[in-house]
Amino acid sequence: MNDFDAEDRLRFEQLVLPHVDAAFNLARWLLRSRADAEDVAQEALLRSYRFFHGFHGGDARAWLLQIVRNTCYTWLEKNRPMELSVEFDEELHLQTCPTPETITIAADDRERLTRALETLPPRFREIVVLRELEGCSYKEIAAITAIPIGTVMSSLSRARRQLQSALVNSPQGARP
Amino acid sequence: MKCDFADSLLQGYFDGELSGRRAAEFERHLRHCDHCATELVDLDLLHDRLQLAQLYEPAAASLRRKITARLHPIAATTAASQARVWHWLAAAAALLLVAILLGRVGHGPGGDDYQAELAGEIVDAHIRSLQPGPMTGIASDNERVVKGWLDGRAGFAVPVRNFANGGFALKGGRVDDIEGRAVAVLVYERNGHPINVFIWRTREPDTSARTGSRQGFQWVDWRKGKMEFCAVSDGSPVDLEQLRQLINSSA
Numbered sequence: 001m002n003d004f005d006a007e008d009r010l011r012f013e014q015l016v017l018p019h020v021d022a023a024f025n026l027a028r029w030l031l032r033s034r035a036d037a038e039d040v041a042q043e044a045l046l047r048s049y050r051f052f053h054g055f056h057g058g059d060a061r062a063w064l065l066q067i068v069r070n071t072c073y074t075w076l077e078k079n080r081p082m083e084l085s086v087e088f089d090e091e092l093h094l095q096t097c098p099t100p101e102t103i104t105i106a107a108d109d110r111e112r113l114t115r116a117l118e119t120l121p122p123r124f125r126e127i128v129v130l131r132e133l134e135g136c137s138y139k140e141i142a143a144i145t146a147i148p149i150g151t152v153m154s155s156l157s158r159a160r161r162q163l164q165s166a167l168v169n170s171p172q173g174a175r176p
Numbered sequence: 177m178k179c180d181f182a183d184s185l186l187q188g189y190f191d192g193e194l195s196g197r198r199a200a201e202f203e204r205h206l207r208h209c210d211h212c213a214t215e216l217v218d219l220d221l222l223h224d225r226l227q228l229a230q231l232y233e234p235a236a237a238s239l240r241r242k243i244t245a246r247l248h249p250i251a252a253t254t255a256a257s258q259a260r261v262w263h264w265l266a267a268a269a270a271l272l273l274v275a276i277l278l279g280r281v282g283h284g285p286g287g288d289d290y291q292a293e294l295a296g297e298i299v300d301a302h303i304r305s306l307q308p309g310p311m312t313g314i315a316s317d318n319e320r321v322v323k324g325w326l327d328g329r330a331g332f333a334v335p336v337r338n339f340a341n342g343g344f345a346l347k348g349g350r351v352d353d354i355e356g357r358a359v360a361v362l363v364y365e366r367n368g369h370p371i372n373v374f375i376w377r378t379r380e381p382d383t384s385a386r387t388g389s390r391q392g393f394q395w396v397d398w399r400k401g402k403m404e405f406c407a408v409s410d411g412s413p414v415d416l417e418q419l420r421q422l423i424n425s426s427a
Contacts, residue, residue: 135413
């Protein structure tokens with residue numbers, strides 16, 4: 001271990017570690033579970049540390065989120081491959097739509113929004129999370145998800161529409 | 177009936193991502209397209225609803241600790257040199273500041289470079305505040321408690337307001353050292369994102385907002401009433417602008 005490694009670690013702590021919240025939040029929404037997100041976010045952080053010499057400055061958050069995203073998809077492929085193959089459709093939505101009984105329990109809007117967001121396919125869910133929760137620009141979303149900016153715009157449009165319809169379709173989903 | 181613009185320009189317009197020319201083009205279209213107007217309202221409702229529900233889920237402190245713990249053993253043998261690196265960096269930073277300050281006397285304050293450089297310093301201070309480890313400050317959502325703690329240490333009357341009703345909850349305050357002077361810092365939280373607002377006295381006239389980003393963090397800087405403010409966060413620039421307006425209307 002030489003000084004170069006120590007400096008690398010220092011740089012990592014200054015540039016990448018401040019974005020642990022962003023990493024966790026994205027993993028939590030992609031995996032729909034806090035426990036799994038803890039594991040995968042940790043794995044992604046350590047992976048990004050191992051390959052930190054490959055980061056040549058620029059937007060550290062976008063760089064980290066790209067790794068988090070890839071780690072999440074690899075994890076999903078291994079543990080829940082079904083989730084990646086199914087596209088959003090009414091049928092799936094009805095399956096995962098909360099029953100009237102659980103809706104009564106889901107008293108507040110936060111829970112309803114969480115459920116609605118979780119019914120979106122991962123590729124739409126991530127784009128809503130990056131834009132609405134993480135406040136990423138289109139350029140950053142394009143870098144993180146490796147799709148062109150034009151596609152970011154049209155995916156966002158479809159994702160938001162699906163989210164709106166998922167909210168309207170749940171019996172208590174309409175705004176009071 | 178669906179409109180051809182709905183899938184592309186509408187989203188970009190809503191998110192403030194269109195160039196001036198394309199935004200103007202869309203606004204011309206908007207004048208006679210009821211569909212797009214309704215869609216915009218719906219997007220706005222959805223956005224507000226998502227923000228109000230506070231869906232952002234920050235990492236638990238334990239996760240942060242676990243990650244740092246896994247990094248440390250790797251470089252455990254360099255602990256001594258690590259400390260030296262810190263000190264060396266601190267010394268280098270101090271020298272750099274002197275150079276910058278001297279340079280500024282020549283150019284005079286208030287220039288674009290001046291604010292951009294300063295914002296850079298402040299973003300760095302914001303990042304330092306996110307690092308694990310002890311930090312001197314006061315954690316409270318009580319305006320008077322935070323003000324009482326800050327005023328004496330910062331050496332001026334700090335405008336402390338809790339905007340919890342506007343979605344910006346006051347978390348506390350601290351005093352940071354920026355360019356060798358004490359700067360008051362108010363800490364707010366917005367949907368799980370911490371926002372630091374740095375405040376110090378200035379003799380310069382009021383300015384409108386200047387914004388920028390650095391290392392994935394957004395900043396907005398402005399002067400009002402002989403005070404300079406700089407707010408920094410990793411959240412959306414729209415939120416920062418909203419907080420700026422709240423502060424300005426109460427200052």
